[in-house]
Amino acid sequence: MADRHQPALESHAEAHPSGMARTHSDVVGPGHSFGSITDKIASAVLRPGFLPGWLVGFVIAFAVMSMFLLAISWLLIKGTGIWGVNVPVGWGFAIVNFVWWIGIGHAGTLISAILLLFRQKWRMSISRFAEAMTIFAVMCAAIFPVFHTGRPWLAAYWLFPYPNTMGLWPQFRSPLIWDVFAVSTYATVSVLFWYVGLIPDLATTRDRAQNIWVKRIYGVFALGWRGSAMHWQRYEVASLLLAGLATPLVLSVHTVVSFDFAVSVIPGWHATIFPPYFVAGAIYSGFAMVLTLAIPIRAYYGLEDFITMRHIQNMAKVMLATGLIVVYGYSVEAFMGWYSANRYETFMISNRMFGNYWYMYWFLILCNGVTPQLLWFKKVRTNVGLLFVLSLVVNTGMWLERFVIVVTSLSRDFLPSSWSMYAGTRWDWMTYIGTLGLFTWLLFLFLRFVPMISMFEMRTIIPSAKVKKPEGAH
């Protein structure tokens, strides 16, 4: 199936750098009609039974998620002492994983909101599952700070402003509270945006379902959508407004996450470069994760017509660009360590590079700085297998980056008498790997029960969607 359209895709890959002569054919395979797009995408949801590959993946993901549940149960019984956190490294894996997961989520919003504002048609086929990825990543992210509080059932009163019998209110001057507002708003808006995008496709699923119960369930979620012209007008305005709102939101989320660090006075954290550097890193890791997911999904479900080489290449380019910004961030950190002439800053950077965690730092530079330079080559950008490996390398690199930021600074603070080393325990690792299981498990559910590509948006980009100038009307 893939061979049939390969030549057409290749020819479009870089043929129109001006963007002037672009046609539909590079964002959707040739020869598609409204019906064929609908059939192809809806069949993954409406087919009876389960695909064997899906079932195997689902079971494995479920097993890994069970490990997460086990680790969290033990944590609640014993307390955070089972984790590797100590004094002075109070922010261990929990914060590393929180920042890593929330960063991954950013690509979904970037694709669905920012690229919508820029009217990038290549966003359409990947936006749905990138948004799903965002929601699941934010869910995984939120788990860590919540359990890091030790007793999450007591954490509510100082995290959320609600009247309580103690008469206490959150400290609004703290970046940690800003983070609560930013992340919970981000989660809510991501879910809303995703759901609004789904409404017309849920109606399609409802209309095509044979089983009465399947029809009813999708019917409930489709809200009775019937595609009326006035409804579409309001729908599109709402989508555009949501995109306009989600754009500043997504930039603010990782900015606020970086404030958790930058507003403190710890050397290596107290830097003005943090907000842009964190946002770029978030998009970098997010696009890496979209590639990690898109490449196997595309192959397994035979979606090469919808997720074309153009999509894959564009994502690789975004990864390269944001990766360079991240490398710039590392350079500025190193430069400021020297230029500040502050002994703590100078020590911080030399400790990062040559201290106890030197291998983490250089492995991070290898993953995030050196390896992605391969993306300059078109041969690499069009090699799907290699891109998949590269996306995993970048994901690893971004995790290491957060580890280096959190742990090296804390383990060597101002007083040598309080210095201490940090390492994750097996419970830390079980929780972290467990959230990967949770993420994958949710993703498998999504692939089975929700149309994974926006059908109505895909319909708009094939040639017959264009209204030919009718005589009489204008």
Add this chain to the structure above:
Amino acid sequence: MQLEDPTPKLYGLLAEFDSATAIVTAAHQAREAGYVKVDAYTPFPIHELDAALRLPRTKLPWIVLGGGVTGLLAGLALQYWASAIEYPMNVGGRPYASWPAFVVPAYETTILFASITAVVAMILLNGLPQPYHPLFNVPTFSNASADRFFLSIEAADPKFELGATRQFLQGLKPVGVSDVVD
């Protein structure tokens, strides 16, 4: 209601088309012919229909602006009240109403309120959720969410006359015309 009137009530007529161009032309001609209660149903948004059907511009942006302003004021008010009135706490001698710190949560509540308003207002203005609609009684209407385009003229339209309207719709060269029974 059903008991008093056992004969099925006619909601209107529904013509089916097979292309985006055809539905836009048909919608335009229906309005030209003087029909008012005309609507088009399509599997994806077609911007030309707004002009063809002479649809008014939605008020949604203003409602969302209201939601955003409410969110901003609510966020600022909450923080001022909690930090300066209900639970004042001296942090390094800074004023209780330390507004620069309040910017961030207020920014988030602005976006939160505006987004929720956008979604809820879009759904409610569209009259959704509406599990039942007479159009769903037409078997072919299920293709309106896949690859077919429909034009309805309601029986409540002052110009509606079953025979004449059916003839008018047939004249637009549709794939078919069906009665929509309520």
